[in-house]
Amino acid sequence: MSEAVRVPDDDPALSNLRLLRTAEGTAAVQRAAGLFAEGVDLLTGLSRLREELGPELAGPAWELARLRARARPVFGADADLLFLTAETLEQAGRPELADRRAARLLADGGGPVADLGCGAGTDTVALARRGASVVAIDRDPVARELTTANAAALGVGSRVRVVGGDVVDVVDRAENGWVASCAAAVLDPARRADGRRQLDPDRWSPPWSTVARLLERVPRALVKVAPGLDHERVPDGVEAEWVSVGGSIVEALLWGTGVSTTWRRTTLLHDGGFLELTAEPDPGTAPAGPVRGxxxxxxxxxxxxxxxxxxxxxxxxxxxxxxxxxxxxxxxxxxxxxxxxxxxxxxxxxxxxxxxxxxxxxxxxxxxxxxxxxxxxxxxxxxxxxxxxxxxxxxxxxxxxxxxxxxxxxxxx
Ligand SMILES: C[S@@+](CC[C@H](N)C(=O)[O-])C[C@H]1O[C@@H](n2cnc3c(N)ncnc32)[C@H](O)[C@@H]1O
CATH class of the missing domain: 3.30.2130 (VC0802-like)
Structure with missing residues (x-):
């Protein structure tokens, strides 16, 4: 095994991931994906993989093949190259929405962008594909390994620098519009803990205080928030956007004062394109009247x-x-x-x-x-x-x- 894939024995998720990135790992996942596509059930699939590849690779290869199959309807061909865990797949948004966000954030100028809490790297990859160099920060070593692996697998590794750190501290040090040596930032706080949705923004990770500080100090910032966010929390001059696909809200976004162009925006993914409705200022309440036809x-x-x-x-x-x-x-x-x-x-x-x-x-x-x-x-x-x-x-x-x-x-x- 090469230096690059030497694994610590204290974190199974990390060691599995590094194992899957080796040449043997790549071949194992391909074999598992083949069995998966044939519709082979879990027990048969695992016992065949154990026989062919050994016990160390069988389980992780089967699991990644299963997650890639789950990711395919949303991620298309990229899914066959992505490294995922069940948790990061759940946190990752739709790539077409990540691309739309990246394009808007970068519209007024390139320059490096900080991805604060990079998870599996969906946002990092979208920003890098739009030409930005990205400083991807996460405190979780598995997230950092995933982002590194995904940026490399999707051909943008040279534009991505992945670093460990606590986003709370990183944002505390932000000043004059800059954070982590970048004049633009994406923050996507974890809004679930112990499998449960955290409705209180003060319980997100990083918490609301970090969101508010970033929006205050870095005008070219974009924050993903929960769709149920109270309007009262949206700072003055920040645009709030809700995005809907197929009749459900899929994301809510806060655009910092340097990228905000309106008070509120509703976006609909419709027939493969985006429809938008914007209001500046608050349009108030519609008039009421009797029920008609x-x-x-x-x-x-x-x-x-x-x-x-x-x-x-x-x-x-x-x-x-x-x-x-x-x-x-x-x-x-x-x-x-x-x-x-x-x-x-x-x-x-x-x-x-x-x-x-x-x-x-x-x-x-x-x-x-x-x-x-x-x-x-x-x-x-x-x-x-x-x-x-x-x-x-x-x-x-x-x-x-x-x-x-x-x-x-x-x-x-
Ligand atoms: C919702 S996920 C981000 C998903 C990511 N945008 C994507 O596209 O895959 C949130 C990430 O923030 C990280 N995180 C949460 N609190 C953090 C903190 N205080 N410092 C650094 N990273 C943090 C978590 O480890 C997790 O990977």
């Missing part, structure tokens, strides 16, 4: 970013209630920012009356949606199910303060 459910990123009023104005729609993010208008919207449903009936919420109405309409299958109501959608859907051949969407919400059910056409708009 169509109900529109805004994308969750529109709601989280506080831009419902913009979509309402565009659709000539009103809120069904000042406190509820359902919109209503006379016409179908055909807008990527909302899902639309034709409203067939509006009635005060009453289980017996609702069930009777659905029976008369021949509705058997019901999908329940709710907002501003304590009902449990799945259990209500079971209670409303009947023998009829038709389907309906029942929306339980408040209309002008009153608990209301809207029976809608499933085909939507």
């Amino acid at each position: 169509w109900l529109h459910e805004p994308d969750p990123a529109v709601i989280r970013s506080g831009l419902v009023a913009l979509v309402a104005a565009d659709l000539e729609a009103t809120l069904v209630d000042p406190t509820i993010a359902y919109l209503t208008s006379d016409a179908t919207a055909g807008s990527p920012w909302v899902r639309s449903f034709r409203v067939d009936e509006v009635l005060p919420f009453n289980l017996k009356k609702l069930r009777a109405l659905l029976r008369t309409r021949g509705v058997g299958r019901v999908t329940v949606k709710k907002r501003g109501s304590a009902i449990e959608p799945e259990s209500l859907a079971r209670q409303l199910r009947g023998p009829g051949p038709e389907s309906a969407v029942v929306v339980v919400t408040r209309v002008a303060g009153a608990p209301t059910a809207l029976v809608c056409d499933v085909s939507g708009g």
Whole structure:
């Protein structure tokens, strides 16, 4: 074994990773990937690999082949080259989003960028692929080994310097717009601990105090935050962006004062491209009005970013209630920012009356949606199910303060 792959015997994850980077390791992962692709089950796969490669390589090779297969739908061809652990794969974002972030951060100038908490190196690689030299910092030796391995495997190793360190201290030393000798930085705090999501930003690692300090001291900074981040936390002059894919928020970002161009932004990955909605200043709340022929459910990123009023104005729609993010208008919207449903009936919420109405309409299958109501959608859907051949969407919400059910056409708009 060469010097480069000599392994410490105290950290199995690190030694496995170094073993997998050797020529024997590469061949072992290829063999494991072949068995995996044939659909061979875990026990058979492992016993064959043990026979062929020995016990030391069999388990790590099988595990990496399994993680690469899991990464392939998102990472495409890169997945076959990536080094991953289950935890870092979970933390790594989508590469097309990492590329979009890197392009925007670098748009106003190149120069080295600090990746503060580099994990498996997804952001580091995206920045390096856009031409930046990157100082990738992590306190976890496995993360550092992964970033080194991935930068090399994806052909950008020469632009990446991986170093150990505590990001809290690194950011404490930031001044005059510079951190870790870089005038731009990406910070993606770990927001899970012991397998659980940490809802309190003060419990992220590094914690909110480091996020706030970085945004204060380094204008060309980008921080990934939890989608549920309280707007109150967003410092003045910092842009907050929520990104949605397929109707779910996939990331929320804070853009430092040197890269911010607006107050709030909602971004939608749509038909392979990005659609954006921006507001400067706060557009406030949309007006409310009676339920009309169509109900529109805004994308969750529109709601989280506080831009419902913009979509309402565009659709000539009103809120069904000042406190509820359902919109209503006379016409179908055909807008990527909302899902639309034709409203067939509006009635005060009453289980017996609702069930009777659905029976008369021949509705058997019901999908329940709710907002501003304590009902449990799945259990209500079971209670409303009947023998009829038709389907309906029942929306339980408040209309002008009153608990209301809207029976809608499933085909939507
Ligand atoms: C969410 S992950 C980053 C994922 C990464 N952006 C990627 O694309 O793969 C957070 C990383 O920050 C590191 N980290 C957390 N607290 C840290 C600290 N105080 N100092 C250095 N690294 C830290 C963790 O070890 C972890 O690798």
